[in-house]
Every structure is written in C-alpha cells, then in structure tokens.
Amino acid sequence: MISRGRSWQLARECWQLPRQGAVMGILNVTPDSFSDGGEHADVAGALAHARLMVAEGADIIDIGGESTRPGASEVAVHEELRRVLPVVQTLRAEFPELRLSIDTRHAAVAREALLAGADIVNDITGLADPDMRQVCAELPCGIVLMHMQGEPRTMQEAPHYDDVVAEVRAFFEARLQLVLEAGIELQRICLDPGIGFGKTTEHNVALIRHLESLRVENLPILMALSRKRFLGELIGDASLAKTSALPTVCMSLMAAAQGADAHRVHDVAALRQALTLRTALI
Numbered sequence: 001m002i003s004r005g006r007s008w009q010l011a012r013e014c015w016q017l018p019r020q021g022a023v024m025g026i027l028n029v030t031p032d033s034f035s036d037g038g039e040h041a042d043v044a045g046a047l048a049h050a051r052l053m054v055a056e057g058a059d060i061i062d063i064g065g066e067s068t069r070p071g072a073s074e075v076a077v078h079e080e081l082r083r084v085l086p087v088v089q090t091l092r093a094e095f096p097e098l099r100l101s102i103d104t105r106h107a108a109v110a111r112e113a114l115l116a117g118a119d120i121v122n123d124i125t126g127l128a129d130p131d132m133r134q135v136c137a138e139l140p141c142g143i144v145l146m147h148m149q150g151e152p153r154t155m156q157e158a159p160h161y162d163d164v165v166a167e168v169r170a171f172f173e174a175r176l177q178l179v180l181e182a183g184i185e186l187q188r189i190c191l192d193p194g195i196g197f198g199k200t201t202e203h204n205v206a207l208i209r210h211l212e213s214l215r216v217e218n219l220p221i222l223m224a225l226s227r228k229r230f231l232g233e234l235i236g237d238a239s240l241a242k243t244s245a246l247p248t249v250c251m252s253l254m255a256a257a258q259g260a261d262a263h264r265v266h267d268v269a270a271l272r273q274a275l276t277l278r279t280a281l282i
Helices: 008-012 043-056 077-094 107-116 130-138 164-181 201-209 229-235 246-257 268-279
Strands: 022-028 060-064 099-103 120-123 142-146 189-192 262-265
Touching: 022 043, 022 268, 043 060, 043 077, 043 268, 060 077, 060 120, 077 099, 077 107, 099 107, 099 142, 107 120, 107 130, 120 130, 142 164, 164 189, 164 201, 201 229, 201 246, 229 246, 246 262, 246 268, 262 268
Parallel strands: 022 060, 022 262, 060 099, 099 120, 120 142, 142 189
Antiparallel strands: none
C-alpha cells in the first residue's frame, strides 16, 4: 500500500469510467512537447493549468515530464523527476479524489510518482521494461498499456504493418500475458492503440474505424487523438489541428461511437461538452 493509504481495491476500480466517457487532461511539464511545449514548464504554470482542467471537467490529469513527440530524445530520470514530482505532490494534496496519471516510460519515475500520490502509470512502451512491470505489480495503480512501433526518436520514419489492426491486437494479447505473469490484475489495465506512435495516417484511420476489434479481455480503451498531425492531414490544413479544438473533438466523438471509453486531450472543456451532448442522444 502506498503512503497515502490508497488500496488495491481503488486500483481495480480505476477504470470504472463515467457513461459519457472519461476525459484525461494533458499536463506536459516540458519545454519541448509537440503541441504545448514550454507553456506549463514551470511548477506554478503547470498547477494553474491543472486547476483549469479540473474546473473544465477533467476526470484524470496526465502529468508528463518527457516529450515523446516524433524525433524526441530521452530525458534523464533525475530531470524528469524534478519536473513532475512537485506537481504530483501538490495536486494530490489539493484534490484528494482526483485521479492523477504519470506519463512516463521510466520505472524509477513511475515508482516515485506513485509514492508521491499518482494513481495511474501511462507508459508509451506498454510496460516493455520488466522493472516497470515490477513497479506496477508492487504498487496499487491503474495502467495505460499503449502500443508503439519503434521508439519516439525514429518511430515515424517508415512505419509498416501488413495488417495494423491485427498486429496491434496481437501486441495487446502478448503484452497482457506478460502483465499477468508479473502479478498485475487485468482490471487495472486500459488499452491505448497508440495513435501516431509509429503509424501513418492510414494506419491511424484503420485503428479508429476498427476500434472494437482491438478490445481484449473486455478492457477499456483510451484514445489519444489530441492535436495529432494526422488530423491536419485529413482535413488538408496542417495547422488547424493545433490551433482549433474542432478536429480533435470531431474525431474523438467518432472514436467514442466506435467504442472508445476515455480520451486524452489538451482541450478539456470542448470535449467534455461534446461528450455530454452525445450522451443525451444515446
């Protein structure tokens, strides 16, 4: 049990999501993230933005101290910890019931963030590191298990699949077996197909179109579409996906119709309103 007294039962219930879908607000405490790098790089700015997202209806705040945009280089663990720990600690004290997620691929960062009060580990490598699986087995947390082809520095150079939907599903099935072998309960897992992580626009569209085919063990699915480059490519305006919430909201609603249970976004208010309106019709 971690220091604030959170229980294994809470970890198992982490992905009991609202009917309209959960909204995970993105909080990048980085100088170089692809869309909002530098906007919330200091602790005061990060906390102010987190409070705004909570007011706008975020169910989860996802705190990241390392950019994983295409071409990004790895950040030293001590620097990542310096960026994220004060934010996790302050938000935990200020919002006792708010779910906090740590967006990291480093086991040491995940461990310290969980001990500081985080509830969820959001790992773009899908718990590839045995040390990360060990941390998640030892400490009660929810887990986002994401698919990525390659690694951030090179993942978009030439992504290739014979059948992207079948291969992503096969990845989930294989990785969940490793998770079980590590002693991690499946109820703690949420699946993320990794839109834009080693995928072309065509791959991304295929995954969204066949989202329900990716659901393994009836686990919830998280979609992270926010401000992604492929949205601009689809509408023929590369800049619009970053300057307007509309492309993200529209594609997220379509993903919800295909079965998405949670949505990781920068523009919390716009998506919360759209999901609420959608719920009125279903």
